[in-house]
Amino acid sequence: MSTTRRKLDALRAQVDESMGQRTLRATGGDTEPSHPPQFSPVPSEKDIGRRSKLSLGTLDLNRVIPDPNQPRRQFDNDELARLAESLQQTGQLQPIRVRWDEEQKSWIIISGERRYRAARLAGLKTIDCSFHENDLTNSATLEQQLVENLQREDLTPLEEAEAYTQLMQINDWNGKQLAAALHISPSRITRAMALLSLPDDVQQQVQTGDLAAATAYELTKVSDPLEQRNLASQAVEGRMTQRDIAATLKAQRRQKRRSSTGVNLTFLADNGLRVQVRSPRRQTYPDVLEALQQAVEDVQLRIDSRVFL
Known part of the structure; x- marks a missing residue:
């Protein structure tokens, strides 16, 4: 009888152990739990959909939102359609990077918004993600997004210029410091930010691609907005090239120097x-x-x- 009792006690101990009980204490030959069994906690909202390797996981698309401060504003519809078709045929080859936002109770995209948009266009319900655990400042997030977009050449000239401006304001940097942080030439920053000095309608021509950024940069050397608009119109209509505008401005500067020398x-x-x-x-x-x-x-x-x- 005692043998049977011991076997039952041992079996009960094994069951308790499997339920999370770690240690036992003896009481008069019997074994009792030293503390109540501890069960695995219910996953927090943040951890739903994540795998055992917490840096990777699959989330419902409705739990992911774009970053409102993402420097990229425009996405080519034809490219999105091609990417959506690729996702349907071959699946997602690379996860997007996301960070948790406690206020919005959602995952915000750090990089990969184009894949996110294509997944929605393809009718997918979930998306593979790489989770960024550490807190990111607005500056660090913007810097990562900007670097990725610059490497992929995904930004329009004005989006690039605006992102440079934001980073300089957030970090109180000058152009040289920004260039060092992004590992690009200072002249690239100077030329890009000069576009923001053009009249709004001329900037819109750059944004739509009607006016090439290199041609628009030549116009930043003109102080008169009316002349800028006139030259921009001639360039858009094909009556002047970037080289023509540069030559015209050079001749004007030469004439001005002659008139100022006496x-x-x-x-x-x-x-x-x-x-x-x-x-x-x-x-x-x-x-x-x-x-x-x-x-x-x-x-x-x-x-x-x-x-x-």
Whole structure:
């Protein structure tokens, strides 16, 4: 009888152990749990859909939302349609990166919004994700998104310029510091941000692709908004190329330099005398001739008046 009792006690101990009980204590030959059995906790909302390797998992699409501060604003519909077809045929080859937002109780996309949009377009219910556990500042998130988009060349010129501006404002950086952080040339940042100085309607032409960014950059060297619009219209209509605009502006600058240098002329006479004509403003030769004639009249008056040198 005692043998049977011991076997039953041992069996009960094994059952308790399997239910989460870790240690037993003896009480008069019997075994009792040292504490109530502890069961695995119910998963928090954050952990639903995650695998044992918590850095990866599959989420319902309705639990994932785009980042409202994502620098990329435009997505090509044809490219999304092709990617959606690929997802239907071959599945998702690379997870998107997401971070948890406690306020919104949702996963926010760090990178991979194009795949997310294509998955919705394809009618998929879930999406594979890579989870970022550590907290990310707005600056760090934006920097990661910007670097990824720059590497993939997914940003429009104005989206790129706006992202640069945000990063500089958030971190109180100058262009050189931003270039060092992103590992790109300072001139790329300068040229991109210059586009934001153009009139809104000209920026819209850049955004839609009607006006090339390189051509638009040439227009930033023009101070008059009306002239910027005029040159932009000619470029969009195909009447001027980037090279034409650059040549026109270069000629204007050359003419302006000439007009700002004034006049400094020297005339040599046969008797060895040297006559100089100077003016702080640009003059013509008729203007010079008139001035010399007045000088001759003044010299003749001095001779007639017997004024000696």
